[in-house]
Amino acid sequence: MSYQKRIILGLFVGSIGLVSYCTVFAQTQLESLNDSASYAVGINFTLAQLKPAMDQAKAQGVEFDMELLVAAIHDIMVEDQMLLNQEQAQQILVRWQEGMMHKQQELTAAQLQENAKQAIAFFAENKGKPGVQSTASGMQYIVIEPGSGTSPGLNDTVVVKYKGRLLNGTLFDQTPPGETITFVPSGLIKGWQEALQMMKPGGKWKLFLPSNLAYGEQGSPPSIPPGAALIFELELVEVK
Structure with missing residues (x-):
């Protein structure tokens, strides 16, 4: 099986797992102090770091796939396996950031000319x-x-x-x-x-x-x- 097919299959399987995971999570109740503390940690992390980063990206015209983002967190923290290793992820982010910088430069040049x-x-x-x-x-x-x-x-x-x-x-x-x-x-x-x-x-x-x-x-x-x-x-x- 090719690497691309493995990635596509992995995304498919991962999405199924995520739906199942989210369904189970939606039915979970906070029955103990540890449950509540676990949920509170998630709230603090999301509000302090994840949501501000996502809001900033959205303000710059970037829409991340939130299901895949949550799936990555789940794969690391629960499944202890990832569709991409850390080196691959870093390489992808570098390429993505370079592309975004190029788009921003083009947008800025167009804005300067129009203004x-x-x-x-x-x-x-x-x-x-x-x-x-x-x-x-x-x-x-x-x-x-x-x-x-x-x-x-x-x-x-x-x-x-x-x-x-x-x-x-x-x-x-x-x-x-x-x-x-x-x-x-x-x-x-x-x-x-x-x-x-x-x-x-x-x-x-x-x-x-x-x-x-x-x-x-x-x-x-x-x-x-x-x-x-x-x-x-x-x-x-x-x-x-």
């Missing part, structure tokens, strides 16, 4: 709208409230309120309603550094930032895509 195209069109149209001003860096802004007093420096401490949106209007971050947040401008994205040094306490601006003044080509996954231009409503509450 750059959208940003060029947006900023070209936006600069002609009433109240929109531009700086040499490429930042565009609207002064909603001018504020008064002395503008902060890069190393001052500022108290702000803000909302951040993608060009399509999606809200990706904000200060909680009625609350503020404290920053030092030197640790912020370039667009905020530039704007805050121009603003005065009490001022409210709307910022339009190209990606090079925001999070660049890497973005800030999962909420900010690669090369995304951003829109902020920024209020400088106080300079400390």
